[in-house]
Amino acid sequence: MNRTELYAMAQAELDRQQKFRCRLLCCASTPCISSGGTAVYEAVKQAIEAEGLQAEVEAVATGCVGPCSRGPLITVKMEGREDVVYEQVTPEMAARILDKHLRSKPVALDDKMLPADWPFFVKQKKIVLADSGTVDPEKLESYVARGGYTALGHALREMTPEEVCEEIARSGIRGRGGAGYPSGLKWHMVRKAPGEKKYVVANGDEGDPGAYMDRTLMESDPHRVLEGMAIAGYAVGADQGYIYVRGEYPLAAKRLEKAIRAAERRGLLGSRVLDSNFSFRIDIRMGAGAFVCGEETALMASIMGRRGQPVPRPPYPANKGLWGGPTLINNVETFGNIAAIIGNGAEWYASFGTEKSKGAKIFALAGKVNNTGLIEVPIGITLREIVYDIGGGIPGGRAFKAAQTGGPSGGCIPAEYLDTPIDYETLQKLGSIMGSGGLIVMDDQSCMPDVAKFFMEFCMDESCGKCTPCRVGTVQMHRMLDKITNGTATMDDLKRLEELCLMVKESSLCGLGQTAPNPIYSTLRYFRDEYEAHIKDHHCPAGVCQFGAKAV
Structure with missing residues (x-):
């Protein structure tokens, strides 16, 4: 194939798509599939066939749209009209969507429509995900047409x-x-x-x-x-x-x-x-x-x-x-x-991003936030904009406590830094990292020593065992955190935990061990009072930890 043939393929696919009066883009990524997206896609195709609309309407299985917790999702594309996205679509809704958009029937679906000016969409800057949710991932012509x-x-x-x-x-x-x-x-x-x-x-x-x-x-x-x-x-x-x-x-x-x-x-x-x-x-x-x-x-x-x-x-x-x-x-x-x-x-x-961190970054927004899902935002956006504008705030109106970025290698960013821009240098100064893009939001019901223990358990299980500092050090750090969260630790244990973190960081062979102490470092840096409350007062401020349990 040469470039002329490539352009011809693109034009042929665009011409084919334009023959349809309406295209129904059904999300077929893993989150939507897990919530029934395959059944929805099949119901859409059956409804089109039952109505005899094969020449007017096309059903397309696409990739991720973004608001994964609201799936299955369908995007309605019609020439000359603004796209409409439906959330939590059921197979029974397929025929009703056709009635509303092709038959102009007064079908009550407004409660399932995501508004076009929804901050989850408009606050993003999609570069990598620009065509996700639009192209058919299993059809080359669909990508070439874009x-x-x-x-x-x-x-x-x-x-x-x-x-x-x-x-x-x-x-x-x-x-x-x-x-x-x-x-x-x-x-x-x-x-x-x-x-x-x-x-x-x-x-x-x-x-x-x-x-x-x-x-x-x-x-x-x-x-x-x-x-x-x-x-x-x-x-x-x-x-x-x-x-x-x-x-x-x-x-x-x-x-x-x-x-x-x-x-x-x-x-x-x-x-x-x-x-x-x-x-x-x-x-x-x-x-x-x-x-x-x-x-x-x-x-x-x-x-x-x-x-x-x-x-x-x-x-x-x-x-x-x-x-x-x-x-x-x-x-x-x-x-x-x-x-x-x-x-x-x-x-x-x-032109996107900050002076030293260019472009946009994809994040998997999860945890205690109303709108969880996949987002792509310009680097330099503030944590507040992600949590409260794109994420829609904390469920139940509870207080934001921290956000974990960078996964097991990252750290927690407390509420006092909500207006901090998200870029490589700033996160590093705060004791965290950008990482691959995980972003977990925590509210005031989250216990920070328990959060550190969760990530340390992950690192302990995933250590390859090649070097002693990581193989043994992660186990010992987890045991100390377990003592803290069950109320059997002393302040000497906390001191030894900090010393062990430094040893593991400085002497581990690879990045997994070298960064494993980061969740402990960051939670100690910003939430040391919670560690001391567990040790001195045998009290968990978040009400998560059960004291009196035997240490592992």
């Missing part, structure tokens, strides 16, 4: 690999996997590294509790990830890519596999991409659910068929990665930004 693969064609025909790397650098994008390393710098390093065989790896092994950003992107818009990887392969001189998908994401793996095969058949991946001299193949590797495989050296070991355990660095993957070759590893969300950067320009992308 401009898909034109950025790849532009890069191959009108830019040199060096220019592509420079464009990524000028955009200011930083890795979205957690560390926030400048992506352009990493791309330049891999491009300049000596080696006959180079690789590109997309890390889709997110394991933070409550986080599902990568899963949603892979499920909802798989071709966006593939296009970003192909551009990266051209830029750094790689002809082989791997997507490492978490084992608990079967739907994401299925849709990625289907997308890869469709792209290969049309000459968008494989040999001579878009009739150029560039060849690039992508394969999928499934993880086994080990959190440590999110660390890049453990991830590479797993891809190569070895046990997923980290190794010391240097050498770094950019110089010596898969099978000894220079390897570019980015999070799938990072790759999801690449086509937009190449297509719209580095200056366009850099």
Whole structure:
């Protein structure tokens, strides 16, 4: 396929879509499927057939719309009219939606309509998720009709690999996997590294509790990830890519596999991409659910068929990665930004965000907040805007207490910093990190020592066991937290806990152990009075902990 044929495919799909008077976009991401979305989609198709409206109405299974707790969701698209989104749709509502929008019948559905000016939608800035909820993730033509693969064609025909790397650098994008390393710098390093065989790896092994950003992107818009990887392969001189998908994401793996095969058949991946001299193949590797495989050296070991355990660095993957070759590893969300950067320009992308943190970031908004779901917001937005505008505030009007960002490697941000902008540097100063994008909101009924114990239990269970500080230290920290939450600890235990946190942080082999103490550090920093209340007064201010239980 050449670029002319690509444009022809896009136009043909647009012409096909425009023949329909109405298109019903049914969310088919994991949250909506789990709440009955498949049955809703089938009911919509049956209602269209029963009414004989096949020539006028199309039902499309799409990706995530965003407000996951309100699913199943249906978006009604009609030419010349504003889109209408229905929440908590049941199979019985399918025929009524058709009656309201095609028969103009006075059907009572207003209580299920999400307002167009709803802050959850209007406060977002969707770049990676721009087409999620609109395109059919299992249909290549649907992605191409939205401009898909034109950025790849532009890069191959009108830019040199060096220019592509420079464009990524000028955009200011930083890795979205957690560390926030400048992506352009990493791309330049891999491009300049000596080696006959180079690789590109997309890390889709997110394991933070409550986080599902990568899963949603892979499920909802798989071709966006593939296009970003192909551009990266051209830029750094790689002809082989791997997507490492978490084992608990079967739907994401299925849709990625289907997308890869469709792209290969049309000459968008494989040999001579878009009739150029560039060849690039992508394969999928499934993880086994080990959190440590999110660390890049453990991830590479797993891809190569070895046990997923980290190794010391240097050498770094950019110089010596898969099978000894220079390897570019980015999070799938990072790759999801690449086509937009190449297509719209580095200056366009850099216009969003802050001085040092550019673009937008996807967060999985969860916990004690009215509107939970997946959001993409400009970096620099305040925590208050996320919690109270997009999230709709705390259920029952309760007081906001803290927000946990960065998962087990992050920390808690207390209410006094609600108006703080969310960016890499600011979060680090507060004792937290951006992380991959988990954001858990807590109200005044949350016990902070108990929160720290929850995350420490996760780290303890997920430790690969290779190094003693992490393997043994996380267990001991969990035991001390357990003593605190059951009222058997002393102030000496609290002192030893702090000393142990420092030892684990300074001597662990990889990022899992080095950051495992972060939830303890941040809760001690802002909520030390709660620890002391548990120890000195045998009292849990939040009323969560039951005292008198025997320590583990």
